[in-house]
Amino acid sequence: MSLYRSTDMIQRETLAVLAEHVGRGRAIQRAGLLSELRRRLGGLSDRKMRDALYELSMSDGPGALVCSAQDGAGYFIAESPEEMAAHLRKEIARTASLGRRIAAQRKAARQFFARLGGKPVRQLNLWD
Numbered sequence: 001m002s003l004y005r006s007t008d009m010i011q012r013e014t015l016a017v018l019a020e021h022v023g024r025g026r027a028i029q030r031a032g033l034l035s036e037l038r039r040r041l042g043g044l045s046d047r048k049m050r051d052a053l054y055e056l057s058m059s060d061g062p063g064a065l066v067c068s069a070q071d072g073a074g075y076f077i078a079e080s081p082e083e084m085a086a087h088l089r090k091e092i093a094r095t096a097s098l099g100r101r102i103a104a105q106r107k108a109a110r111q112f113f114a115r116l117g118g119k120p121v122r123q124l125n126l127w128d
Contacts, residue, residue, distance in 0.1 A: 011055055028074045032074065053075065
């Protein structure tokens, strides 16, 4: 098999694997999904797999139903509106948490760099 694989091919194979994992109870762990994709496609990086999962989730086709269980259960295709809603609630909570973290870092950075008078950090003293 060619070392070059199109993004479309990776997405198609990812969706084909996940078609066997419909419903949260049939989720496939990340390592298992990567292993199966490598078996089908040859060498494939974890990054490429995650990129394919992201692109599928952004599609207007069945890939939009790809879910991930944050408890480590893995990836699956939602089998019901309720399952999809539960996944989206978790994604919304993650987004809110990320927003809080960004706000806290922005505030801390503003205060930190204000104390330096706009000078670049040469050496960081964690005890000041």
